[in-house]
Amino acid sequence: MLDKIYITRKLPEEIVEPLREKFEVHMWHSEEKGMTYEEIKTNAKDVQALWTMLSDNIDRALIESLPNLKVISNFGVGFNNIDIEAAKEHGIAVTNTPGVLTETTADLTFALLLATARRITEVEQEIRSGNWTSWSPMQYTGMDVFGATLGIVGMGRIGEAVARRAKGFDMNVLYHNRTRKLDAEETYGFTYAELDDLLKKSDFVILLTPLTPETKGLIGERELNLMKETSAIINVARGSIVDEKALYDALVNKKIWAAGMDVFEQEPVPVNHPLLTLPNVTMSPHIGSASIRTRLAMMQMNSKDIEAVLEGKQPKNRVV
Numbered sequence: 211m212l213d214k215i216y217i218t219r220k221l222p223e224e225i226v227e228p229l230r231e232k233f234e235v236h237m238w239h240s241e242e243k244g245m246t247y248e249e250i251k252t253n254a255k256d257v258q259a260l261w262t263m264l265s266d267n268i269d270r271a272l273i274e275s276l277p278n279l280k281v282i283s284n285f286g287v288g289f290n291n292i293d294i295e296a297a298k299e300h301g302i303a304v305t306n307t308p309g310v311l312t313e314t315t316a317d318l319t320f321a322l323l324l325a326t327a328r329r330i331t332e333v334e335q336e337i338r339s340g341n342w343t344s345w346s347p348m349q350y351t352g353m354d355v356f357g358a359t360l361g362i363v364g365m366g367r368i369g370e371a372v373a374r375r376a377k378g379f380d381m382n383v384l385y386h387n388r389t390r391k392l393d394a395e396e397t398y399g400f401t402y403a404e405l406d407d408l409l410k411k412s413d414f415v416i417l418l419t420p421l422t423p424e425t426k427g428l429i430g431e432r433e434l435n436l437m438k439e440t441s442a443i444i445n446v447a448r449g450s451i452v453d454e455k456a457l458y459d460a461l462v463n464k465k466i467w468a469a470g471m472d473v474f475e476q477e478p479v480p481v482n483h484p485l486l487t488l489p490n491v492t493m494s495p496h497i498g499s500a501s502i503r504t505r506l507a508m509m510q511m512n513s514k515d516i517e518a519v520l521e522g523k524q525p526k527n528r529v530v
């Protein structure tokens with residue numbers, strides 16, 4: 211009997227085809243609409259491999275309801291949607307897609323930084339809605355990115371790639387991380403700072419840390435109050451790292467100047483979310499790694515790792 215794979219979102223057939231030669235592959239029918247928790251539980255009940263998306267909540271109860279499971283391969287570098295401890299206890303390998311998305315995600319981070327600083331989405335809306343009726347000297351003015359101080363919270367691979375780009379803009383780069391990156395400090399001239407110090411000094415704060423119990427709610431009212439009134443915060447990591455209610459209050463009360471967000475506490479963002487009413491919030495819909503080439507490369511990584519585990523080999527990108 212062939213091992214079974216379940217894929218929780220419709221993926222391009224060219225990616226899935228090679229797996230079909232060796233395994234029994236089942237795939238959800240929709241590209242846009244994800245599976246519910248119950249649908250995963252039912253559809254994947256006897257599979258050996260589960261190929262998941264970051265929107266799938268793979269908790270202990272779900273893991274324990276899939277007795278034949280050998281591998282969970284998650285589409286993304288983050289894996290906060292999976293109960294890693296439960297997988298480990300049951301000897302289930304968990305894999306992700308690091309590395310291949312680093313530069314693409316750093317590009318998006320920089321795009322969001324520039325768009326936030328120069329109010330790009332807000333002013334585009336002015337043109338589209340016919341509000342741009344005259345040109346005037348201080349109209350639609352924003353903040354300079356070049357020469358500004360950038361504070362990166364979470365100096366992993368993506369953080370370093372963002373910091374390298376920042377150097378091209380003559381930015382002064384501060385970073386905060388669990389461990390110091392002495393080599394990178396020396397090579398690129400980044401400066402380590404304690405979180406409070408980084409928040410006080412930065413013109414732009416970029417969040418790039420994984421979501422863990424320690425980083426959940428890392429940026430709340432106290433932290434936002436430490437930031438400059440002229441500063442902006444950019445979140446491209448995970449929504450729950452920021453307390454969105456506190457962020458809304460900080461923006462309305464002008465404790466900070468603007469925010470750029472690629473990720474949200476709830477995704478997709480509900481259309482009545484208070485942050486959507488603020489013109490100084492620049493948003494994108496969780497597209498950090500969303501270039502065609504990178505998304506296809508991520509799929510290839512998942513596919514190869516699933517194949518490896520099912521063939522009794524070590525997957526390349528094993529989290530546990």
Ligand code: DGY
Nearest residue numbers: 286287288497498499
């Ligand atoms: C990741 O890889 O974790 C990203 O958030 C997906 O775009």
